[in-house]
Amino acid sequence: MDVPADTLDEHALDPARATALRQDLAGALRQLSVDEQTALHLCYQQGLSHDEAASALVWPIGTVKTHLARGKEKLRTLLSAWNPQL
Template sequence: MELGDEVLIERAVKGRDRHAYSQLVLRYQSRLRQALRQQCGGDHALADDIAQDAFIKAYHALAGFKRQSAFFTWLYQIARNSLMSHYRRNIPTPDSELVEHSQAQLVSEGPALNGRDLDRAMVQLSAPQREALHLTYRLGYSNEEAAQLMQLPLGTIKSHVLRGKTKLKTILHDWQQEVCNERG
């Protein structure tokens, strides 16, 4: 019989049962790592590091978990905050000329659009748009669940999804036109 999250949390907090917490880790580690991989631009090592850090932070903060949301939602917020802190510490401000040059190279790199083009196009979205689309389309969360995970109002999530989809369509259409023009 599989124990529920509430029981495992209770055992981990009150009984200091590390085995109970390890059951939570086993239950959610793949899901958390998958959710983080898109946010990390496909950097699996970074996603794994952030996930591990999130589980450690969650373990130490478990007694303060108020159960106002699902355990995974709370855990995801910890991971997301860790990732944002990582980016704030480690990513320099981009040089706008270099960004424009890199984007031009992306467009002219391949003769045909493929599955990787979507990932490359996603990079051009704002971080909130990318995260909202990833949560709703790739991970299958509803807009309401994405709003809770991102701690944003529902209307804001809907705007991020709509604007992100519109921008992706434009980017991919432009790339497709470029490919057709190169062939013609």
């Protein structure tokens, strides 16, 4: 996806703010259940599909989707100070 260069500057974080965001994200992730962390890691960091994550974890696909939804909602709440419109 191409993003206009002037838009990138507008949304870029200064290094101190980027570090603070990383720290807040790491802290928020630690507050999730192990199952939520695992589902988010496999699907968003490793790029697995919901089906692939379900197979890898030997969970029903609905369980993967539930842990993803719960984890994302918790992160949205925990990180709302970064973007109150979320």
